[in-house]
Amino acid sequence: MLPSGLPEVVADDEPLARFLMSSSQFNALMVKPAAYMPSAKDGNTSVFRHGAEPRESLLEIAGTHVVGERTLHGVAICTAQQVRASELNVVAQEPPPRHANITGWPVVANDPEQTKAQQKERALLIAQHAVLVRVPR
């Protein structure tokens, strides 16, 4: 059991929240794939193990661990199963509480653009299923 009280293994049916700090990361139709692209620093995509509800605790996580002085524009919610169906994985990574990483992004040796293209295809697969929670301003 992790300090947050959550199990160490992220179950397939667990919802994952990705906080969106730019309104350009989504449109009226969907969350854009770029929102799920991995960090250039650690090669993972940071998510929190939380669904759209309860809204108060979702926004509290964002406020405490992500937003800082920036503005939260929305939250993308998908399930761990949808991530795994995209040939990626989700691994718990606390602290902070409830934090997890989307891992396993493909890397092509000595070819950053091929790496990016393959990663983008997987991001498209996740984004097509993600549910957008808009944050009222």
Add this chain to the structure above:
Amino acid sequence: MLEPVSAVTIQLGLAALYSLARPGSAVSREAQVVQQVANDAVNSVERSWALFGRKASAISELSALANECAHEGWDGGDARPIDPQAVSKAIAFMRALPDSLPLPEMTAEPDGAVSLDWIRSRNRLLSVSIGAGDRLAFAWLDGSDRGHGVARFVEGVVPARIVDGIAAIMDVRDAAVRAA
């Protein structure tokens, strides 16, 4: 010495052009030719305005995005600032797009690249990454079909694979797209 042309002068010139282009009682061969030439000129001016306005608006949107994502960690994590070279290349890319294609939506990526997205529906979209280099990574979903690739953007020519991909995803069936 060249002198600036005022908006009023342009308006007056266009007003004259519109009056010549208006369907009227031109009966002589010469009058019909003048009317046809004026018509063609009006169409050309209107088309240029529509296209320039569209692309100018997209470029302005990209500039706003570049400002919004100009600092480290703009995504609440450790995203790199948007790369000014990527922005310049994205502008060149949009200017080079065939006019019959729709313009993309855009967003920043965590590595500082610009993502240009053509979104028809949740499972019909194409996304191109533009970084500082000439090689563009792209990927698409088209129902159950999907894929990715890399193409080179050089000398202001949008790679044919990307043009064809956008046309297919966005249902553009203009022959001019293929010829571009």
